[in-house]
Each structure stands twice: as C-alpha cells, then as structure tokens.
Amino acid sequence: MSKANIIRIDSVDDERIAAYRDVRERDLVGRQGRFIAEGRVVLNVLFASSRFAAESVFLRENRLAGLEDLLERIDDDIPVYVASGDVMDGIAGFHMHRGILAIGRRTQEEDAAALLAKMPPAALVVALCGIANHDNMGAIFRNAAAFGADAVLFDQTCCDPLYRKAIRVSVGAALKVPFAKIENGTAMVEALESEGFDIVALSPAGRIDICAVKRGRRCALLLGAEGPGLPGDLLERLPSVRISMREDFDSLNVAAASAIALHRLWQAPE
Amino acid sequence: MSKANIIRIDSVDDERIAAYRDVRERDLVGRQGRFIAEGRVVLNVLFASSRFAAESVFLRENRLAGLEDLLERIDDDIPVYVASGDVMDGIAGFHMHRGILAIGRRTQEEDAAALLAKMPPAALVVALCGIANHDNMGAIFRNAAAFGADAVLFDQTCCDPLYRKAIRVSVGAALKVPFAKIENGTAMVEALESEGFDIVALSPAGRIDICAVKRGRRCALLLGAEGPGLPGDLLERLPSVRISMREDFDSLNVAAASAIALHRLWQAPE
Numbered sequence: 001m002s003k004a005n006i007i008r009i010d011s012v013d014d015e016r017i018a019a020y021r022d023v024r025e026r027d028l029v030g031r032q033g034r035f036i037a038e039g040r041v042v043l044n045v046l047f048a049s050s051r052f053a054a055e056s057v058f059l060r061e062n063r064l065a066g067l068e069d070l071l072e073r074i075d076d077d078i079p080v081y082v083a084s085g086d087v088m089d090g091i092a093g094f095h096m097h098r099g100i101l102a103i104g105r106r107t108q109e110e111d112a113a114a115l116l117a118k119m120p121p122a123a124l125v126v127a128l129c130g131i132a133n134h135d136n137m138g139a140i141f142r143n144a145a146a147f148g149a150d151a152v153l154f155d156q157t158c159c160d161p162l163y164r165k166a167i168r169v170s171v172g173a174a175l176k177v178p179f180a181k182i183e184n185g186t187a188m189v190e191a192l193e194s195e196g197f198d199i200v201a202l203s204p205a206g207r208i209d210i211c212a213v214k215r216g217r218r219c220a221l222l223l224g225a226e227g228p229g230l231p232g233d234l235l236e237r238l239p240s241v242r243i244s245m246r247e248d249f250d251s252l253n254v255a256a257a258s259a260i261a262l263h264r265l266w267q268a269p270e
Numbered sequence: 271m272s273k274a275n276i277i278r279i280d281s282v283d284d285e286r287i288a289a290y291r292d293v294r295e296r297d298l299v300g301r302q303g304r305f306i307a308e309g310r311v312v313l314n315v316l317f318a319s320s321r322f323a324a325e326s327v328f329l330r331e332n333r334l335a336g337l338e339d340l341l342e343r344i345d346d347d348i349p350v351y352v353a354s355g356d357v358m359d360g361i362a363g364f365h366m367h368r369g370i371l372a373i374g375r376r377t378q379e380e381d382a383a384a385l386l387a388k389m390p391p392a393a394l395v396v397a398l399c400g401i402a403n404h405d406n407m408g409a410i411f412r413n414a415a416a417f418g419a420d421a422v423l424f425d426q427t428c429c430d431p432l433y434r435k436a437i438r439v440s441v442g443a444a445l446k447v448p449f450a451k452i453e454n455g456t457a458m459v460e461a462l463e464s465e466g467f468d469i470v471a472l473s474p475a476g477r478i479d480i481c482a483v484k485r486g487r488r489c490a491l492l493l494g495a496e497g498p499g500l501p502g503d504l505l506e507r508l509p510s511v512r513i514s515m516r517e518d519f520d521s522l523n524v525a526a527a528s529a530i531a532l533h534r535l536w537q538a539p540e
Contacts (some may be wrong), residue, residue, distance in 0.1 A: 003536065042522075135405075139523060146522050148517040171520065243533065245416040250311070250441065252416050253409060260524035260533045263513065 004071040006064075009083040012090035017081050019103050020058050022093040023164065033109070035162040037102045037175070040070060045172030047073045052104045052175055054078055060088050060099025067100070102238075104175070106162070112153050112180040112188070116195045118152050123218050124265060125197060127235075128154040128223035129185045131254065137161055138169025140223070145173035147262035152179040152189050154222075170263035180184050185234050192220045199238050202261055203229055204251050206242030212242055215265050223261075274341040276334075279353040284361035284362040287351050287372045290328050292363040293434065303379070305432040307445070310340060315442030318344045322374050322445055323349055330358050330369025337370070374445070376432070382423050382450040382458070388466045389420050393488050394535060395467060398424040398505075399455040400495035401524065407431055408439025408494070409525030412483050416531035420529035422449040422462075423458050455504050462490045469508050472531055473499055474521050476512030483511055493531075496524050507537075 009017055024034050032056070037046045044125065045068070046054055048215075055081045060068065064082060089095050128143045133139050137159050144152055149264060152161070159166065161174040182188045192199055198216030202223050222238065224230035243252060243260050252260075279287055281517050293306050305327070307316045316324055317340070327350045329337065334352060342349060359365050389395065396414045401407050414422055422431070429436065429474075431444040452458045462469055468486030472493050492508065494500035513522060513530050522530075 025506045139526065143526055144525060146519045147528075148516045245536075246418045250352060256409065256413055256416075256526060256529035259522065259529050263530045266515075 003076050003082045004074045005076045005078065006080045008143055009081045009087060009091075012087055012251070015023050017056075017058060017083075017091055018262065019056065020081075020091050020101060024102075025082045027246050033105050035106075035266050036164040037100060037104050037172075038164065038168050039098050039100055042167060042172040042175070043102050044073075045175045046102060046104050049175050050169045051106065051108055051178070055103040055105055056081060058083070058088070058101040058103075060096065076238055080086075082198055104162075107213065107228070108180070110180050112182040112191050115151050115153075115178055115180045116191055116197075119195065119218070120164075121217065122149060124215075124262075125150060125152040125192065125220040126152045126258065126262070127188050127192065127199070127219075127220050128152065128158050128170070128224075129188070129222070130155070130156045130228060131223070132225065134163045134165040135157055135169050136226075136253070136255045137165040138174060140258045141166070141170035141173040141177055141179075143255065143259045144177050146259075147266040149177055149262065152177055153182055153191075155182060155184050155188060162208060166246075173210045185231050189222070189234060189238065200261070201230055201235055201238040201240045201259055202243070202266065203235055203240045204242060206240035208239060208241045210241050210243050210261055210264050213264065215267070219265055221258070221261050222266060223254055223258055226251060273346050274344045274347045274350045275348065276350045279328075279351045279357060281418075286349070287328060287353075287361055289326065289503055290351075290361050290371060293371075295486060303376045305374050305376075305437060306434040307374050307392050307442075308434065308438050309368050310337065312437060312442040312445070312489040313370060313372050314341055314343075315445045316374050318439065319445050321376065321378055321448070323377050325373045325375055326351060327371075328353070328358070328361075330366065333355045333369045337418045345433040353369035353406070359464050363391055380448070380450050382412075382452040382461050385421050385423075385448055385450045386461055386467075389465065389488070391487065393467070394418060394485075394532075395420060395462065395488075395490040396422045396468070396528065396532070397458050397462060397490050398422065398494075399458070399492070399500055400425070400498060402494070402495065403426045404429055404435040405439050406496075406523070406525045407433070408436035408444060410445055410448075410528045411436070411440035412441040413529045413532050414447050415440075416529075417536040419447055419532065422447055423452055423462075424449065425452060425454050455501050459492070459504060459508065470478050470531070470535065471500055471505055471507055471508040471510045471515070472527055473510045474512060478509060479512045479533050480511050480513050480531055483534065489535055490533050491528070491535060492527060493524055493528055496521060 199219040467490040
C-alpha cells in the first residue's frame with residue numbers, strides 16, 4: 001500500500017496547483033530556485049537526490065496505476081495531486097502527454113570554488129561558455145553523466161540547467177551531476193587551474209586532434225557555443241583541441257562535440 | 271545587380287504563397303515530394319544540390335539586404351516572394367524569426383539497391399531502424415555529413431529526413447548526404463551484405479567496445495531507436511558494438527551515439 005498523500009483536483013482554478021499553471025511560460029520567468037520535473041525517470045532522479053527536494057507531484061489519473069514504485073518513495077508530507085487529462089491540460093496550458101510532473105526545489109547552492117575544492121583526485125569537469133540553448137544544455141548534461149563527469153561549470157551567458165526542457169532532454173542528468181555558475185570564462189579557467197585541472201579547450205580550429213590528447217589527472221573540457229565558439233583570449237592561452245571532420249563541413253553541434261570529446265577523455269588518466 | 275524575380279506579397283490570403291500557409295501543420299501531411307527549407311545555410315545547400323530543386327523562395331523584407339549572395343544564385347524562373355514580418359508570420363502561422371524560407375522538391379528518388387551499387391570502394395554508410403524523432407534524424411544526418419558518410423539508409427518506421435525540423439536540425443545535411451528508404455531492417459542488412467559491407471550494430475549491450483573495432487573497407491553503422499533499440503534478430507546475427515559508459519547510467523541519446531561511433535569509424539579503413 002502506498003503511503004502517498006493523494007489529493008484529487010477537479011478544477012483548473014484550484015489554487016493548490018497554482019504552481020503548475022501555464023508551465024511553459026512560467027518556466028521562463030523568475031523561479032526562485034524552483035523547477036518543473038517531468039516524466040517517471042526524472043522524478044525518480046529527483047526523489048533520489050540530496051541536492052533537490054520535491055514540493056509536490058501532479059499526476060494524470062490514468063497514470064496512477066503504473067506508478068506504484070514511484071508513489072512508494074514519496075513522503076506523506078508531499079502532496080500528490082491527481083486530475084483528469086482535461087483538467088491537467090487546462091492547468092498546464094498544453095497537452096501534457098506524459099502526465100507526470102513535479103515541482104522541485106534546490107536545497108543547497110554551491111559556488112564554483114567550493115564545488116571544485118571537493119573534486120576527486122582524477123576529476124573530469126565540463127566547463128561551458130555561452131550555451132544558451134536549453135536542448136544543448138540538457139544534452140551536454142546527459143553526456144556528462146554518461147561519461148562520469150564529476151561537475152559542470154557554466155558562465156553567466158549559459159542558460160539555467162534547471163529549465164524544464166533542459167532537465168527533460170538531460171533525462172534527469174541535470175539533477176544528478178553537480179553544477180555551479182561562475183561569472184565568465186576567464187574566472188572559470190582561473191578557478192580550474194588553481195585546483196590543478198588541465199583544460200582542453202574544444203574549437204573547430206583547435207591545434208591538437210582530440211585523438212592525440214593524453215588527459216591529465218584532473219581534466220576539464222571547455223566548450224563554447226556553436227557559431228561564436230570560445231572567446232579568443234581563452235583559446236590563445238589554453239591548449240586548443242579539435243575534432244577532425246570532413247574539410248567541406250562546417251561544424252558539429254556542441255552537444256555532439258561534447259559526446260565525442262567526453263568519450264575520449266573518460267578513459268582513466270595517465 | 272541580382273537577377274532574382276522578386277514578387278511583393280501584401281496579403282496573407284495571396285494564393286501565390288499558398289504553399290507556405292500553416293507550414294507547421296502542412297509539414298505533417300502528404301507533401302508530394304516537397305519540403306520546406308529554412309535559413310540561409312540550408313537554402314545555400316538547396317541551391318547547390320543536383321538531387322533537389324527549389325520551387326520558390328519566401329523572404330521577410332528586412333532580410334533582403336543581407337542576402338545578395340543567395341539571390342545571385344536563384345534563377346529568374348523561380349519566384350522570390352517578399353513580405354513584411356507581420357504578413358509572413360500570418361501566412362506561416364507562427365513567428366518566423368529567421369524569415370528565410372523556400373519550397374524544395376526532390377528531382378529524383380533512388381531505391382536503396384541502386385544507391386548502394388554506386389558507393390565508393392571504402393564507403394561509410396549509416397543505416398537506421400525506428401528513428402521516428404525529427405530532431406534525432408536531423409542530428410544523425412549532421413553527424414553523417416561531418417564524418418563523411420556516403421549514404422544514409424532507413425527503414426519504414428523512421429521519419430522522413432525531409433521534414434522541416436529534420437532539415438533544420440541537420441543544418442542542410444539532409445539535402446547533402448544521399449539517402450534511400452528500404453522496407454525493414456532485415457532487408458537493409460541483406461542489401462548491405464550483398465554489396466560487401468561489414469555492419470557495426472550499435473547497442474548498449476554490444477559485445478565489442480567501439481574503441482576496439484577495426485572497420486572493414488566498406489562499413490555500415492546500424493542504429494536503432496532509444497528504448498527499444500535494434501530488433502533482437504538483427505543483434506543476434508551481427509557483430510554488436512557498445513559505447514562503454516558509466517555503469518549506473520541508462521543510455522546515450524541516439525544522435526550522440528552516432529557522433530561517437532562515426533568519429534571512430536571515419537578513420538581510413540584497414
């Protein structure tokens with residue numbers, strides 16, 4: 001028997017589910033450390049996390065039967081709202097075909113220096129400048145988790161990894177891999193270097209082929225946005241690395257590039 | 271001076287631009303070999319292609335000034351419609367922030383056997399089963415082009431690479447890399463084997479690590495959808511290959527997996 005605290009919602013105007021109203025628009029404005037988690041896999045990650053807490057869960061009634069395992073994990077002080085498909089779609093503002101939502105909240109925020117200070121001796125870190133696209137951010141987190149990255153750092157021009165779509169595309173990895181924001185690329189590089197990280201700066205015009213890179217014991221992969229790429233001053237002072245490809249081809253998507261580079265760097269360091 | 275045949279459109283009801291009406295919905299129904307190309311890079315690929323032709327171009331008036339190079343390439347028998355932003359958005363049915371569209375059409379359709387028969391001696395082919403997501407299809411084409419794949423084959427359960435979003439995500443690669451549809455995975459494998467291709471079947475539970483694969487002279491990378499993966503009968507009869515990752519991590523996105531595998535297979539064959 002589930003101990004979950006199930007509350008039936010019959011009206012789109014019910015104030016108890018106000019946090020779920022118009023989730024698409026709500027996602028883009030001030031969220032006070034809160035975020036929307038969608039889908040069974042992501043909710044399981046949320047309930048297993050020590051850095052995030054669930055405030056409430058919102059389920060489509062026809063999904064309840066298949067979610068016993070999830071409901072078992074939900075403490076009874078967390079309301080589990082349940083509504084019909086029509087009421088749920090009316091509240092969310094569009095068709096919620098998965099019908100499994102939660103409001104999560106960050107329980108701790110760490111600065112980059114504190115996060116880096118506790119990295120393991122052979123850490124792999126992903127460092128991002130200018131990744132403003134939610135899909136790319138989510139996909140990079142998914143790849144970071146797949147290849148055992150210990151943290152993700154990002155500058156002020158990156159989007160928040162806790163956007164609904166970034167979390168969804170990451171399949172929950174945005175709630176798994178610890179992250180911290182830092183003001184800009186220069187500060188990020190300095191923080192990494194002061195903790196003994198070798199930095200691999202990925203660029204289409206990089207001087208070293210990724211296949212020839214021997215990673216250092218502590219290694220950071222630095223990625224910039226497609227198009228502008230990494231700031232020139234950073235590329236000049238760091239070893240720049242390229243993924244070789246057909247000469248007449250423009251460039252890879254930054255998430256695809258992260259997959260290739262992280263797969264190469266994941267091997268045990270020298 | 272551009273020779274382009276520029277035609278001013280002032281009404282959303284103008285029948286000359288009927289093909290652009292409600293492009294999002296139109297994309298999903300019968301398209302009679304036609305497709306929507308978006309953005310400067312994709313239009314340049316379209317105008318350079320021998321397998322596709324443009325039927326018309328549709329530009330937002332404030333984009334005209336920066337597109338002299340593109341307009342130079344457009345024959346004067348192809349109408350170039352120009353409208354204000356409001357008229358264009360009204361026609362397309364949503365905000366067209368790029369403001370650069372064309373209707374393209376396939377001028378030839380090849381079956382898989384004919385396409386494979388003319389592959390070069392050391393060809394690299396991507397073979398897809400069940401890739402129904404437009405973003406993944408577009409991203410796989412982009413990776414295929416980056417790493418010099420000579421063709422893409424796909425089964426009946428894959429989506430059309432000429433969907434608007436697949437072309438856009440591919441950054442035009444869907445119009446560059448030749449492709450053909452074939453009824454199912456078994457027929458695809460037989461067609462590849464009869465042309466002397468070694469097939470690398472990618473699977474999270476693959477027997478060989480991708481890092482240990484020595485590619486054959488003719489090589490095909492076989493990819494299935496996330497979740498279901500490749501059909502069991504194909505995995506049993508083919509050498510299955512995995513991308514090793516953290517043990518507690520579920521799986522990579524199929525486009526990310528294609529990037530890693532194609533980057534590994536792209537090297538000159540033995």
